[in-house]
Amino acid sequence: MPESTSRHKRATIFDVAAEAGVSRGTVSRVLNGEPYVSASAREAIEAAIAKVGYVRNTAARNLATQSSGAIALIVHEPHSVFVDDPNIGAILLGINAALSEADYQLVSLVIDTERDSQRVTGYLGGGFVDGAIIVSARAGDPISQAIADLRLPAVMIGRPDNQPQLPWVGIDNRGAAREITDRLSATGRRRIGMIAAGLDRDSGRDRLSGFQDALGARFDDSMVSRQNLYTFAAGVAGMTELLAIDSSIDGVFAASDAVAAGALEALRIAGRTVPGDVGVVGFDDSAWARRTRPALSTVRQPAAELGARAAQLVLDQVQAGESHSDGVLLQTEVVWRHSA
Structure with a gap:
């Protein structure tokens, strides 16, 4: 008979409190970055967290705060283009850097088929992300309309003239x-x-x-x-x-x-x-x-800056309710080399 296996028990806030010799409330204050905790208690709690292997349950925190701490990047391209296009890669890195600075996670969603559109629309409506950044929106794109209907904070990279009037960042x-x-x-x-x-x-x-x-x-x-x-x-x-x-x-x-x-x-x-x-x-x-x-x-074109500015625009909406519906236009320049 094979040996039976059991799932490793996840360390809890109570385990941290017991190891550190403090109350659960004191541990909670440290985890939430609140003041009024002595240096010695804070040091004991940090050591206990490392020892018991505690990982904060963000799902429970998000449920309480009505926030996921995540922003979706929605790319309307075939999978091969998403992988091979260095411009999309630079935009993604710019977005990720800005979100990381604000302690937000980036969730990448690639739309290649109609089925992808339906799946992503359902995902966005499930509260899994706090906002969205849309790249390469197409004519008749259902995702942009779904985002507008959900009143989800969102920004477009580019400015399609046949889509809901969402904030945007782009170039001429x-x-x-x-x-x-x-x-x-x-x-x-x-x-x-x-x-x-x-x-x-x-x-x-x-x-x-x-x-x-x-x-x-x-x-x-x-x-x-x-x-x-x-x-x-x-x-x-x-x-x-x-x-x-x-x-x-x-x-x-x-x-x-x-x-x-x-x-x-x-x-x-x-x-x-x-x-x-x-x-x-x-x-x-x-x-x-x-x-x-x-x-x-x-x-x-400043691809990384396009991503970073789009991320900041969506964070402004999420955190402060600010919306720049008129959009932001970034500068380009001609780089002349030997092919012409």
């Missing part, structure tokens, strides 16, 4: 796209195309609009390859499509650095030199931009 995607396309045109390129991606969200639509603004009367819609995601594969497919449409293409604006990296690969396969035959620019100034050969000219 349209203006930045216009600026880098102007810079590409100034190098003497005459036949410029774009690999547009993410057109079901504000960032993708605004970058395409900025590209069109820059070219004005020279804009040719047939020279826009529309792709679903900001991925390397989208860049390969888009560049291959543009080369087939017009082999004289000599400039490309890719909607993200990952897309631009894919475009560089397609051009290499086609025997085109960069920047000699074709100038290529991207967007984000992510790790992709520094890995490519040649190094990528791009738009630097």
Whole structure:
């Protein structure tokens, strides 16, 4: 017969009190950071906590305070994009640093399917988080509406115009796209195309609009390859499509650095030199931009700061009921390297 096993008994506040030789109330005051506890009692309690292995039952505390101590990061991307996109990673780290400073936990929720949307909506309504930060919200996104209906403190990174009016933090995607396309045109390129991606969200639509603004009367819609995601594969497919449409293409604006990296690969396969035959620019100034050969000219957006500011905005709502519904716009800059 196998030996029977039993679950290890969790140490309680009573065990700490008994070990330290103090009352349960004194232990509670130390755990809650309250004054009026002598230095010797505090020292004895801390030693007792270490000895008995006491871990505070946050579930019980949260039930009493009506607070979970957690903020959700909701990312509307396929799982592969969530893992591979360094921009999302930088945003996540910025959020986590700000939440950690405020003693809040980060809960990451990735939405890839309709089933994910239903599951996450139920989770948010269960009181497991005190607020939410939404990245890459799409047209017709049900999560944003669910958050608005729940009156859950929330912030969007980006500012979709077809969603409930939630506080937001973002960048001027349209203006930045216009600026880098102007810079590409100034190098003497005459036949410029774009690999547009993410057109079901504000960032993708605004970058395409900025590209069109820059070219004005020279804009040719047939020279826009529309792709679903900001991925390397989208860049390969888009560049291959543009080369087939017009082999004289000599400039490309890719909607993200990952897309631009894919475009560089397609051009290499086609025997085109960069920047000699074709100038290529991207967007984000992510790790992709520094890995490519040649190094990528791009738009630097402050991904980590976007995350940190979004976290602070949602914490302001949770802790003080403050809401900045007008949003916060952060600055970008063109970083010019050798690809154009």
